[in-house]
Amino acid sequence: MAEVILKHIKKVYPNNESKKKKKGEPEKKKSNLLITEEGVVAVQDFNLEIKDKEFIVLVGPSGCGKSTTLRMVAGLESISGGDLMIDGKKVNDVEPKDRDIAMVFQNYALYPHMTVRGNMEYPLKLQKKDPAEIKQKVEEAAEILGITQYLERKPKALSGGQRQRVAIGRAIVREPKVLLMDEPLSNLDAKLRNQMRAEILKLRQRINATFIYVTHDQTEAMTLGDRIVIMKDGVVLQIGTPQELFDHPVDTFVAGFIGMPQMNMFDAELKEEGGKYTAKLEDVEIPISEEKQERLRKNKVKSQPITLGIRPEHITLAKENETHLTGTIGVSEMMGSAVHLHADAYGKDTIMIIQTMNLTAEEQKNIAIGNKINFMFNGNMVHLFATDGANLEV
Amino acid sequence: MNKKHTWSKNEKVFLGLLIPILILFFCFNTLPLIKGFYYGLTNFRGYGNYDFVGLRNFIEVFQDSRVGKSYLFTFKYAIVMTIAVNVISLILALGLNSKIRGKNALRGIYFVPNILGGLVVGYIFSFIFTYILPAIGEAAGISFLSNSILGSTTWAWVAIVIVGAWQGIAMNTIIYISGLQTVPEDVYEAGMLDGSTGWRKFKDITLPLIMPFITINLVLCMKNAMMVFDQIMALTKGGPSQSTESISYLIYNNGMSGGQFGFQSANAFIFFIVIVAISIFQTTILGKKEEQL
Ligand SMILES: Nc1ncnc2c1ncn2[C@@H]1O[C@H](COP(=O)(O)OP(=O)(O)O)[C@@H](O)[C@H]1O
Numbered sequence: 001m002a003e004v005i006l007k008h009i010k011k012v013y014p015n016n017e018s019k020k021k022k023k024g025e026p027e028k029k030k031s032n033l034l035i036t037e038e039g040v041v042a043v044q045d046f047n048l049e050i051k052d053k054e055f056i057v058l059v060g061p062s063g064c065g066k067s068t069t070l071r072m073v074a075g076l077e078s079i080s081g082g083d084l085m086i087d088g089k090k091v092n093d094v095e096p097k098d099r100d101i102a103m104v105f106q107n108y109a110l111y112p113h114m115t116v117r118g119n120m121e122y123p124l125k126l127q128k129k130d131p132a133e134i135k136q137k138v139e140e141a142a143e144i145l146g147i148t149q150y151l152e153r154k155p156k157a158l159s160g161g162q163r164q165r166v167a168i169g170r171a172i173v174r175e176p177k178v179l180l181m182d183e184p185l186s187n188l189d190a191k192l193r194n195q196m197r198a199e200i201l202k203l204r205q206r207i208n209a210t211f212i213y214v215t216h217d218q219t220e221a222m223t224l225g226d227r228i229v230i231m232k233d234g235v236v237l238q239i240g241t242p243q244e245l246f247d248h249p250v251d252t253f254v255a256g257f258i259g260m261p262q263m264n265m266f267d268a269e270l271k272e273e274g275g276k277y278t279a280k281l282e283d284v285e286i287p288i289s290e291e292k293q294e295r296l297r298k299n300k301v302k303s304q305p306i307t308l309g310i311r312p313e314h315i316t317l318a319k320e321n322e323t324h325l326t327g328t329i330g331v332s333e334m335m336g337s338a339v340h341l342h343a344d345a346y347g348k349d350t351i352m353i354i355q356t357m358n359l360t361a362e363e364q365k366n367i368a369i370g371n372k373i374n375f376m377f378n379g380n381m382v383h384l385f386a387t388d389g390a391n392l393e394v
Numbered sequence: 395m396n397k398k399h400t401w402s403k404n405e406k407v408f409l410g411l412l413i414p415i416l417i418l419f420f421c422f423n424t425l426p427l428i429k430g431f432y433y434g435l436t437n438f439r440g441y442g443n444y445d446f447v448g449l450r451n452f453i454e455v456f457q458d459s460r461v462g463k464s465y466l467f468t469f470k471y472a473i474v475m476t477i478a479v480n481v482i483s484l485i486l487a488l489g490l491n492s493k494i495r496g497k498n499a500l501r502g503i504y505f506v507p508n509i510l511g512g513l514v515v516g517y518i519f520s521f522i523f524t525y526i527l528p529a530i531g532e533a534a535g536i537s538f539l540s541n542s543i544l545g546s547t548t549w550a551w552v553a554i555v556i557v558g559a560w561q562g563i564a565m566n567t568i569i570y571i572s573g574l575q576t577v578p579e580d581v582y583e584a585g586m587l588d589g590s591t592g593w594r595k596f597k598d599i600t601l602p603l604i605m606p607f608i609t610i611n612l613v614l615c616m617k618n619a620m621m622v623f624d625q626i627m628a629l630t631k632g633g634p635s636q637s638t639e640s641i642s643y644l645i646y647n648n649g650m651s652g653g654q655f656g657f658q659s660a661n662a663f664i665f666f667i668v669i670v671a672i673s674i675f676q677t678t679i680l681g682k683k684e685e686q687l
């Protein structure tokens with residue numbers, strides 16, 4: 001059993017360090033972190049209850065505080081405020097080695113002077129385990145990760161993917177309660193990354209650990225996580241299953257971050273008349289499903305300018321005689337079963353994914369660069385956001 | 395086959411940088427060495443006429459008891475120095491590499507002894523050993539301190555070690571600090587999670603990873619200590635009763651003013667070979683321990 005509970009966790013980096021940076025070169029303002037008297041707030045009010053053996057993914061753009069949060073759980077970074085509980089015990093001030101956690105680092109962080117076997121043995125040796133047991137555990141882990149033939153090699157003689165396997169091996173031999181991973185795949189090439197992602201999923205079935213996984217890659221987050229925590233500028237924006245985040249993003253940021261290709265966003269108008277909502281994009285009326293109408297009514301949403309979002313896969317082609325929107329095809333990428341179109345519509349680069357299966361030969365011929373294209377949104381799938389970004393249905 | 399080789403721009407730059415250094419190295423290193431060997435074959439006294447005496451000087455170097463004694467002193471000094479300097483500078487480097495306030499200022503201060511000349515430092519310490527320490531010893535009633543240790547045949551060499559170490563530590567510490575900075579922070583963090591702290595962390599992670607820097611420091615320190623001269627010149631002039639006579643000092647003293655120019659040239663040539671041999675030996679032994687990262 002290893003539940004991890006983060007209660008109002010907060011991290012403040014004292015001011016003196018950022019002052020030093022200023023002396024060098026003009027500070028590049030990369031993020032909009034809150035700055036208080038005490039310093040830069042890298043993580044504010046992080047609340048999360050992680051269940052035993054759950055796979056949690058922290059995702060967000062670079063500099064949003066993912067690593068800081070993970071490192072606070074690991075004990076590599078002090079916690080400025082709030083409580084961190086592992087297995088019901090408050091561990092804010094417990095030494096990293098006594099928290100029963102292991103971590104996989106982005107740059108592998110292997111001991112360069114030890115062989116693969118040496119690396120994997122080391123944590124067990126420090127625990128003064130019996131040599132026979134150590135040997136057996138290391139070989140078992142090596143077997144799982146397929147690195148048995150490299151056991152006597154030094155890390156420098158391994159490829160990136162193999163090194164990361166060793167790092168994972170070193171983490172799992174200890175059978176930790178919690179396994180932390182900080183962007184473990186981001187140094188690998190795309191193909192290897194896909195392969196390793198699948199292996200992490202398999203690994204998860206084989207070991208009894210709670211996973212906390214940090215990534216900036218939404219695909220990794222969607223495919224690996226039981227639940228995803230999406231962060232921005234040190235603030236948690238939304239916590240939910242991949243499906244929840246995909247279907248009901250709390251704001252335009254989450255909507256844009258989750259899903260590939262990105263959700264299309266348009267400036268539109270929302271009209272309310274006697275409890276009936278309609279959306280207008282330019283002069284075209286966009287249907288809103290009854291389910292969504294209900295939620296808007298419940299939130300007492302008024303008529304207002306809105307940002308209307310629609311995912312590329314929820315755009316369908318429309319006939320000339322149906323209500324439709326129009327754009328000009330700029331780029332057409334044939335992907336086999338679907339074609340990805342970039343159309344210039346109402347001043348926006350609009351991406352749509354059209355399943356080729358549903359197209360007539362005539363229609364297929366018309367999809368060509370420079371041609372006009374008529375399309376419509378699925379009323380069930382439009383997302384309605386206030387101009388400040390908040391989802392009006394939530 | 396093109397007969398005429400035209401120099402490319404890169405090659406010109408390369409040669410332009412290399413040739414002046416080669417000329418300087420030849421004039422101030424190779425030439426004196428050759429001349430030293432040449433004088434070693436003679437009975438030159440430093441003035442007047444001289445004759446060739448074959449390898450007699452080179453053989454007599456090995457039979458001369460004063461040379462033997464100076465070798466003993468020099469090795470004792472060099473070994474104690476190398477150990478003391480490296481242990482202390484590694485400890486200092488660990489301290490100066492940790493997260494403490496004003497460590498950059500401290501690093502600067504610790505480097506100061508290195509920029510002072512050996513003779514200057516020697517004379518300052520000579521003053522301390524001769525006047526200040528005995529005065530303190532007398533005032534405090536410590537009989538051990540009340541006589542200058544420079545006058546003791548048993549302890550004078552320790553004074554030279556202290557002064558030599560005080561100066562030598564500066565450079566070694568800087569080299570160790572840069573060595574410690576090559577160890578990636580995340581390797582230490584992985585160690586922290588694995589439970590490697592304190593002495594284990596130092597022994598299992600830090601030490602193996604800074605091995606190349608230990609090699610450099612041991613070789614440089616040993617070589618410098620073997621050639622100790624300034625401190626002896628300033629502190630003891632080889633005394634009392636030749637108990638602190640290093641090889642360099644003997645070569646200088648007896649070669650320049652003792653009428654043994656030829657003999658000491660032979661001594662110097664052999665000494666050169668000894669130092670080269672020790673350095674090569676150290677690098678090979680230690681090189682095996684270095685991790686090729
Ligand atoms: N030691 C530090 N001192 C000051 N600010 C820091 C320090 N470490 C990280 N930060 C800041 O905290 C923010 C979050 O960093 P981090 O957690 O590493 O982001 P990421 O989500 O990319 O992993 C960043 O803006 C970073 O500049």
Ligand SMILES: [Mg+2]
Pocket residue numbers: 066067068
């Ligand atoms: Mg990070």
